[in-house]
Amino acid sequence: MTRPTSMRAVILTGHGGLDKLEYREDWPIPAPAAGEVLIKVGACGLNNTDINTRTAWYSKAVHDGITLSSGSAGFAVAEADVGGWGSAALQFPRVQGADVAGRIVAIGDGVDTGRIGERVIVDPWLLGPEDWFDAKSAAYFGSECDGGFADFTTVRGDNAIRIESPLSDAELATFPCAYTTAENLISRTCLKPGEAVVIAGASGGVGSAAIQLCRLRGARVIAIASRSKAALLEELGAETVIDRASPDLAEAIRAAVGGGVDVALDVVGGSVFGYLIEALRHGGRYSTSGAIAGPVVEFDLRQLVYKDLQLTGATIVPPGTASRLVRLIERGLLKPILAAQYPLRELAAAQQAFMEKRHVGNIVVAMS
Known part of the structure; x- marks a missing residue:
């Protein structure tokens, strides 16, 4: 039986709007290089990196957050100012999609033949061989290399993590990037x-x-979200859900815990940043991995100094993180939050729904 040479894929043809996503049925199936595996993709989840890369949000010329308008049309910036998460220019066309679940169907030289047939999810961080924290030698699956919005994809064998789970491919595709x-x-x-x-x-x-x-760490969780999503977040473990439309978020946070919080986790940025800093106790810790509401904020350094705060950015994920999470998934300790599924040809519609932010959890493209 001969293997097909072409596949379905959605390719990103350049920075810009949703019109830059092109559905194809004649895209070449990639061949695994030495040390790589070929995965038949069962499902691939969406994440903010897909939107940020397509719209050119990573450009230093962009000072605004992602809105439905800018997410649909992209930002008007000079091509020379545009790059991916690490600022390096991207090569187009590119198949995006970091959150892959599927099965290994072929291998490159140096990979154990016993891996063929394994069910896997992809660890999206392709870290350097020497210093994992070196951004110049790190790459992100679906950004610096082709990803999973296609029938097949290749990745380093070490990044294809075997998983034994009753969950569907669509459910498994909610885990890699987000978790x-x-x-x-x-x-x-x-x-x-x-x-x-x-x-x-x-x-x-x-x-x-x-x-x-x-x-799972035994912490008290205060969640900020719209009122309509509170019940599900409480089911996941939130002790209190604060309406994101509250006029004074800092006061609401402090009232919920009877004082300042120990830790603030932020993927929103914008005006929310100041409230989180104000809500931290003396010696509190803040960590961010995104700024969808806006990357440029005002900050009084006296709060950092005189409250003895620790502020941390969190982008490159240490090696071994995804493997540890897979073990938790296999034990049933982590729940997939699958908000919606779309067919591959409707990736643009899936991104539109993703940007509307009416969902809880993750949106996934399913290949079947």
Whole structure:
């Protein structure tokens, strides 16, 4: 039986609006290089990196957050100012999609033949061989290399993590980006049992993952989200859900815990940043991995100095993080929050729904 040579894929043809996403049925199936595996994709989740990259939000010329308008049309910036998360220029066309679940169907040289047939999820961080924290040698799956919005994809064998689970491919595709990002955010703050943590953007993929991971650590979780999403977040483990439309978020956070919180986790930024800093106790810790509401903020450095705060950015995820999360998934300790599924040809519609932020958890493209 001959293997097909072409596949379905959605390719990103350049920075810009949703019109830059092109559905194809004649895209070449990639061949695994030495040390790589070929995965038949079952499902691939969406995340903010997909939107940020397409719209050119990572450009230093962009000072605004992602809105439905800018997310649909992209930002008007000079091509020379545009790059991916690490500022390096991207090569187009590019197949995006970091959150892959599927099966290994072929291998490159140096990979054990016994891996063919394994069910896997992809660890999206392709770290350097020497210093994992070196951004110049790190890459992100679906950004610096082709990802999973296609029938097949290739990745390093070490990044294809075997998983044994009754969950569907669509459910498994909710985990890779969101849960590794959330785990990284939490780990940077050294969250301890009994501490109070506030999570901004708690209804998104990263936020809903963070609720579960914080609860597994025995922390008290205060979630910020719209009122309509409160019940589900409480089911995930949030002790209190604060309406994001509250006129004084800092006061509401402090009232919920009877004082300042120990830790603030933020993927929102913008005006929320100041409230989170104000809500921290003396010696509190803040960690961020995104700024969808706006990357440029005002900050009184006296709060940092005289409250002895620790502020941390969290992007590159340490090696081994995804493997540890897979073990938690296999034990049933982490719940997939699958908000919606779309067929591959409707990726643009899926991104539109993702940007509307009416969902809780993750939106996924299913290949079947």
